Amino acid sequence: MTANILKRLPVLAVATVVAVLTGQAWAEPQEVNIAYQTVVEPAKVAQADGVYEKASGWKINWKKFDSGADVITAVASGDIQVGYVGSSPLAAAATRELPIETILVAAQIGQAEALVVRNGSGIATAQDLIGKKIAVPFVSTTHYSLLAALKHWGIPASKVQILNLRPQEIAAAWQRGDIDAAYVWDPALGKVKESGKVLTNSAEVAKWGAPTFDAWIVRKDFAQQHPDFVTAFVKVTGKAYADYRAHGAEWKAGSPQFEKISRLTAAKQSDIAELLAGSGFPTLTEQQQLLSGPTVKALAATSSFLQEQKKVERVLPDYQPYVNPAFAKQAALQ
Amino acid sequence: MSELSVTFAPLELPQDGGEQLSSLQQQRRAVPVRRLSDRSVTLLTVFCLLGLWWLVTASALVPPLFLPSPLAVLQKIKSVALDGFVDATLWQHTATSVARVLAALLLAIATAIPIGILIGLSNRARAVFDPLIEFYRPIPPLAYLPLIVIWFGIGELSKVLLIYLAIFAPLAIATLHGVRRVDQNRLRAAQTLGASRWQLIRFVILPSAVPDILTGVRIGLGVGWSTLVAAELIAATRGLGFMIQSAAQFLVTDVVIMGILVIALIASAFEYGLRWLQRKYVPWEGRT
Numbered sequence: 001m002t003a004n005i006l007k008r009l010p011v012l013a014v015a016t017v018v019a020v021l022t023g024q025a026w027a028e029p030q031e032v033n034i035a036y037q038t039v040v041e042p043a044k045v046a047q048a049d050g051v052y053e054k055a056s057g058w059k060i061n062w063k064k065f066d067s068g069a070d071v072i073t074a075v076a077s078g079d080i081q082v083g084y085v086g087s088s089p090l091a092a093a094a095t096r097e098l099p100i101e102t103i104l105v106a107a108q109i110g111q112a113e114a115l116v117v118r119n120g121s122g123i124a125t126a127q128d129l130i131g132k133k134i135a136v137p138f139v140s141t142t143h144y145s146l147l148a149a150l151k152h153w154g155i156p157a158s159k160v161q162i163l164n165l166r167p168q169e170i171a172a173a174w175q176r177g178d179i180d181a182a183y184v185w186d187p188a189l190g191k192v193k194e195s196g197k198v199l200t201n202s203a204e205v206a207k208w209g210a211p212t213f214d215a216w217i218v219r220k221d222f223a224q225q226h227p228d229f230v231t232a233f234v235k236v237t238g239k240a241y242a243d244y245r246a247h248g249a250e251w252k253a254g255s256p257q258f259e260k261i262s263r264l265t266a267a268k269q270s271d272i273a274e275l276l277a278g279s280g281f282p283t284l285t286e287q288q289q290l291l292s293g294p295t296v297k298a299l300a301a302t303s304s305f306l307q308e309q310k311k312v313e314r315v316l317p318d319y320q321p322y323v324n325p326a327f328a329k330q331a332a333l334q
Numbered sequence: 335m336s337e338l339s340v341t342f343a344p345l346e347l348p349q350d351g352g353e354q355l356s357s358l359q360q361q362r363r364a365v366p367v368r369r370l371s372d373r374s375v376t377l378l379t380v381f382c383l384l385g386l387w388w389l390v391t392a393s394a395l396v397p398p399l400f401l402p403s404p405l406a407v408l409q410k411i412k413s414v415a416l417d418g419f420v421d422a423t424l425w426q427h428t429a430t431s432v433a434r435v436l437a438a439l440l441l442a443i444a445t446a447i448p449i450g451i452l453i454g455l456s457n458r459a460r461a462v463f464d465p466l467i468e469f470y471r472p473i474p475p476l477a478y479l480p481l482i483v484i485w486f487g488i489g490e491l492s493k494v495l496l497i498y499l500a501i502f503a504p505l506a507i508a509t510l511h512g513v514r515r516v517d518q519n520r521l522r523a524a525q526t527l528g529a530s531r532w533q534l535i536r537f538v539i540l541p542s543a544v545p546d547i548l549t550g551v552r553i554g555l556g557v558g559w560s561t562l563v564a565a566e567l568i569a570a571t572r573g574l575g576f577m578i579q580s581a582a583q584f585l586v587t588d589v590v591i592m593g594i595l596v597i598a599l600i601a602s603a604f605e606y607g608l609r610w611l612q613r614k615y616v617p618w619e620g621r622t
Contacts (some may be wrong), residue, residue: 046475067584069582069584072583072585073582073583073585075401076400076585089583092584092585093585096399096584096585097399098585135569138580138583139583139584157580158421161571162480162571162581163488163489163569163571164569164570164571164576164580165568165569167481169483169536169568169569170489172480172483173483173487173488173569175484176484176487176488178487178489178569179488179569234448310421311584312584313586328551
């Protein structure tokens with residue numbers, strides 16, 4: 001009897017291990033890595049409250065990034081499945097045929113990104129920028145907006161010194177007086193505004209024919225394997241935007257919403273209302289319309305401009321494969 | 335339990351065994367053994383790696399976005415050399431980076447060697463400098479990069495300073511070891527002949543420490559080149575590190591690989607140059 005049990009012991013051990021592992025796999029929620037940025041937008045409230053996790057049933061690892069270019073690199077590596085990027089890095093990534101698709105227009109950028117000139121830099125008008133040092137994070141929406149603004153003013157990019165600095169470095173260089181101007185977003189924007197004046201912003205640049213937007217992107221392979229998660233993600237984000245548009249007036253400094261946004265973005269609560277007002281947050285119904293045509297056109301236009309500026313070598317004949325309105329459509333129906 | 339018995343048969347040599355062995359040795363001497371030289375092995379390794387790279391890309395195992403073909407990189411070298419990338423040609427990027435590394439190296443030589451000698455000769459100096467060097471030496475340059483930007487701005491000084499700090503520690507430590515290794519008999523002999531402290535340093539200590547100093551320069555340069563990319567994060571408009579970063583941000587992988595290869599080639603040229611200097615001026619080093 002004992003000998004019989006001993007003979008079967010290895011089989012029993014293997015069976016136990018398999019059972020335990022299977023049980024764990026069954027019990028543990030699936031995991032996803034999401035790249036977010038410190039941009040002030042209403043969905044940060046849902047992120048802080050863990051609404052995405054509750055709605056999807058997934059374990060979400062939120063990873064903070066300082067620029068869209070870094071997000072794109074992480075998405076390319078496969079370590080990040082969903083990411084928040086600006087239209088400029090998105091266009092660059094699509095042009096390089098990265099297997100991604102835009103699932104949501106997160107924000108139509110307006111006053112949330114601005115070109116600020118330092119007090120005492122001797123810049124009063126756009127033409128005064130010639131020969132001056134302008135800091136901008138390369139491959140960002142602000143980089144694109146700056147180049148578009150210079151083109152609008154008839155200033156060749158070679159006539160100014162465009163420096164590649166990350167947002168946190170812009171704030172440090174600004175305090176030292178090493179740069180004359182910066183085109184950036186919050187929290188760095190708030191810091192530079194303290195001792196500078198806004199020369200233009202992305203709302204104005206959009207009117208000149210170079211609109212910029214932020215978007216949520218997903219790896220194509222992940223979207224195909226887990227459409228339910230992507231739909232849930234889009235639905236939560238859309239609901240957060242709708243909530244802001246319906247009750248945004250009640251969101252004030254000291255409110256739980258502003259406290260949560262401030263915690264995730266490091267923006268001052270006193271600046272959040274203005275920053276939220278500086279961008280447009282499309283509802284799920286609007287998303288379907290935006291993702292069906294305008295976003296594709298905007299990506300093509302951005303890519304053409306980047307090619308003109310010798311930032312990318314070529315432009316794709318069609319950017320439709322990099323935009324997918326299906327998830328917004330599905331989320332709106334639920 | 336059965337007993338295990340092992341018997342060893344005596345080794346039987348043929349009667350004319352000695353003659354046979356000697357003829358075997360003669361045969362071996364007559365046929366020259368074809369051995370590959372070290373240089374050939376190096377070249378073979380390089381060609382094998384290039385072949386593997388070509389094979390992986392040609393068979394489309396990896397998308398070009400992740401690994402472009404050697405041919406694509408070669409074409410990119412040509413286009414960047416002629417037309418440029420991010421508003422500068424390959425030569426301009428290279429010249430800028432080489433200038434930064436050389437400036438940092440010269441600055442390190444001018445300061446690390448005297449400080450290394452001082453630490454080696456004086457316990458008081460060692461008490462002052464040793465904790466400082468050992469404190470910052472293990473810290474990666476990227477960690478104190480924000481402080482350098484805040485303290486020294488975004489100009490050339492910050493870039494050169496970051497590379498300088500990377501080179502300084504290994505060079506100072508190598509110099510210190512060189513000084514500590516000086517033969518005491520030579521020192522006493524020079525003192526007996528009435529050599530002053532300065533003469534001891536100039537004619538005994540420094541020549542004896544040269545092999546270690548050159549090794550320190552070699553290590554320092556290696557670290558310096560590896561710090562270049564971090565240094566060129568600071569608002570650069572030119573340089574190989576800046577070129578690599580800009581390319582990476584736009585996912586232009588062929589330029590990234592090209593930049594890496596150029597840095598590797600230049601760093602290797604510096605390394606082989608220093609080895610040649612070592613062979614020429616300290617030929618006794620490493621020989622018994």
